[in-house]
Amino acid sequence: MNRLGPFNFLYLFLLAFIAPGSVSAMDNSPSRLNPFELPSGIYSKENAPKELPQTLKLQAIFEIKGKHIVTISGENFMKGDFAFGKKVINISNNQVILDAGGQQEILTLEKTRFHIQKDPKK
Numbered sequence: 247m248n249r250l251g252p253f254n255f256l257y258l259f260l261l262a263f264i265a266p267g268s269v270s271a272m273d274n275s276p277s278r279l280n281p282f283e284l285p286s287g288i289y290s291k292e293n294a295p296k297e298l299p300q301t302l303k304l305q306a307i308f309e310i311k312g313k314h315i316v317t318i319s320g321e322n323f324m325k326g327d328f329a330f331g332k333k334v335i336n337i338s339n340n341q342v343i344l345d346a347g348g349q350q351e352i353l354t355l356e357k358t359r360f361h362i363q364k365d366p367k368k
Contacts, residue, residue, distance in 0.1 A: 302330060304342055304353035316342050318353065 284290065306317040314337040316323055323329045325337055332344035332351060340355040 302332075302344070302351070302353055304355050307337060307340065307342070307355055318342065 302319050304316060304318055305320070308315055313324060316329075316334065316337055318329050321329065323334050325334050327334050329344060332346040334342060335345045335350075336343040342353045344351045344353065
């Protein structure tokens with residue numbers, strides 16, 4: 247008759263009770279198609295999200311080939327784009343309306359004076 251030795255019994259015990267628990271704990275984590283892809287919320291230095299500005303500032307509104315483009319806190323956007331997590335829903339002559347989940351925010355262009363100087367050498 248072939249009886250299990252103490253080491254064989256311990257091995258079967260570990261295999262039967264402890265190993266499935268560790269495998270099932272791994273099953274709760276979301277699976278990734280690419281094993282080299284970083285988990286969500288973890289970024290490389292090159293792909294790290296930019297820090298969002300505390301207050302958004304409308305800096306410019308201009309038109310190129312019939313399309314209005316706005317500069318908000320140093321970034322350019324068009325109607326329909328998402329500006330810092332808020333959708334640009336309307337662009338007028340001096341205002342931009344942003345929508346953040348049903349809550350609208352209006353940014354107004356401040357009037358600033360600047361001088362354009364022609365290069366005297368040309």
